[in-house]
Amino acid sequence: MRILLGIFLLLAPVLLSAQNNDLQNTANLAGKYYQNKEFDKAAELYEQLYSSTKSEGYFNIYFDCLLGIPDYERAEKAIKKGLRGNSSDAYWYIQWGFLKKTMGQIDESVKMYDKAIESASNIAEYPNIANQFISRREYEYAEKVYIKARAAQNQNPQSYNYELARIYYYMRNYERMLGEYIEWTKQKDSNIEIVKSNLLSVLSMDNDGEIIKQLRNYVLKKLQQDPSQLIYNRLLIWLFIQDKNFVAAIRQSIALDRRTGNENANILDLANVSAINKYYDDAAKAYEYLIGKGKNTEYYQLASLQLLRMNYNRFIDEENFDILRAKELQNMFTQTFSNVGNSPETTDLIAKYAHLLAFYLNQPDEALKVLTNALSASGLNMPQISVLKAELADIYVFVDDFGEAIITYSQVIETNKSNQLGDDVKFKKAKLGYYMGNFSWAKAQLDALRASTSKLIANDAMELSLFINENLESDSLATPLAMFARADLQLFRRNFTGAIASLDSISKLYPDNSLVDDVDFRKAGILQSQGKYADAAGLYDSIVKNYSWEMLADDALFQLALLYENKLNRKPEAMELYKKMLTDYPGSVYVVDARTAYRKMQDSASKTEAPVLPEKK
Secondary structure (H helix, E strand, O other): OHHHHHHHHHHHHHHHHHHHHHHHHHHHHHHHHHHOOOHHHHHHHHHHHHHHHOOHHHHHHHHHHHHHOOOHHHHHHHHHHHHHHOOOOHHHHHHHHHHHHHOOOHHHHHHHHHHHHHOOOOHHHHHHHHHHHHHOOOHHHHHHHHHHHHHHOOOOOOOOHHHHHHHHHHOOOHHHHHHHHHHHHHHOOOHHHHHHHHHHHHHOOOOOOHHHHHHHHHHHHHHHHOOOOHHHHHHHHHHHHHOOOHHHHHHHHHHHHHHHOOOHHHHHHHHHHHHHOOOHHHHHHHHHHHHOOOOOOOOHHHHHHHHHHHHHHHHHHOOOOOHHHHHHHHHHHHHHHHHHOOOHHHHHHHHHHHHHHHHHOOOHHHHHHHHHHHHOOOOOOHHHHHHHHHHHHHHHHHOOOHHHHHHHHHHHHHOOOOOHHHHHHHHHHHHHHHHOOOHHHHHHHHHHHOOOOOHHHHHHHHHHHHHHHHHHHHOOOOHHHHHHHHHHHHHHOOOHHHHHHHHHHHHHHOOOOOOHHHHHHHHHHHHHHOOOHHHHHHHHHHHHHHOOOOOOHHHHHHHHHHHHHHOOOOHHHHHHHHHHHHHHOOOOOOHHHHHHHHHHHHHHHHHHOOOOOOOOO
16 A cells, blocks of 8 residues: 555656646647637537636636537536536626526526625625626626625725726726725825826727816816815816816916925926926926025925026927027026026036027137036036036037047047937037048948937937938049038038028039938028028928939928928818828838828818708708
């Protein structure tokens, strides 16, 4: 006996492994039949798998196969057999109820579902029963389960809020869903972040804005009923943000702060979100509210600096240069620095100030002085020094001191070998080689940057490299290319008059060179930045019609469509151009944006189209 027992113990793992392999092979084959909708073959195998394992998972698929055949009689026999083993198991009643519903026997189905709910003998069974109903998409019965479970918990009548909210989400009853979420949040403040995350899933389906409107109205109603509950304010603010109604969100946040005095951090976050989304006026109100609390308050300095950053970005984003706006911004810089002082934390703003002085106010000497003074300050770390030096090198390029620019760019690259700033500066250094006419060297640097971790830098590097390569091959002397590079240098310096003069010289001296479309494209960009939209459109249109095979054709087509849509009020023509992009340039990087714009304009046109009135008889 001992010998036999020893042999069995030795062989048991082998036998078990072989059995598991057989089950796995059977399951794989059954799965293939099921996926191919060969339900009769799959049913035989899943029946074997269930008999061997007694797994509900296998029975579920076996049952689905029987419904797919369909073989209702066999399905009912299988359910009755399961019930004989455990007549109180709600699982079997739910399957039986679903079978009856599939057979069209609704009254019988209701009886079975009710038996499933009645069969629960203790509170721990309710979640499992509810999940079984959810798996069959019987959400009303899952709701009944949790309502019964809630009633059974006398000490905690507000339980199962989260579970019920999930069921109401499935039922698309968003008001009741939100009501349960709110009650759940009242139990623990931190739950609001989970609620927000779940609501994002709801709003992702809100194609016409009706869901967010419904949720907002519900919260407003609850807020009017009970203004003391801060959760209503917080949810309302969050819903306003999702709807990009930053005016209302900021107004509500400030009103809440006047009640609690604890909303500074939230107001600052809201201001930052508004600024990122380019709702500048709304963001300014929030920053100014925090600044208005006084210099001794916690967020005074941070709000002041953020307001300045936002105003700078806003100025840079503006299409048409305005010298008065530039001088106003200069005053903002000096006033802010006077109020909060210069420190390592203001390094990026000092660099921006220097850029404003040199490139927009034509004060490069003052810009160099600002940067030199900043670099001599104590307490700077290497990233802060690098930001200042990168701007310093740009200004050296502005004043034609290429030698110092190369040295300074190289210093920044050396200390930023594997980050975004390092890649940006490598690209600037390569472009400087291009400006100077060192095309082969510049192309080598650009080709190395095509593997940059920054997609934008990689794309820009590839584009300039291909441009150099194409035009070097067509002209061994590269004279037109050198003139074009000088025009680009003038563009970098924002010397638009000088850039146009250089581009016109190419057209005059080399009328048949390979850069004709590039010259027109650059000139169109300059005219567009000066607000001369009709003239820019004429040049883009010329490229589209006369150089449709060139690399810039899709760029010109997209820019022309944007001008027609947004600046020249020629929307029907813009629609046609977006459509042309989809058909003529399907591989263009602009296809996604063109499709989005086309559909948006198409929807707008269909909504504003006047109805056709019937003729009088």
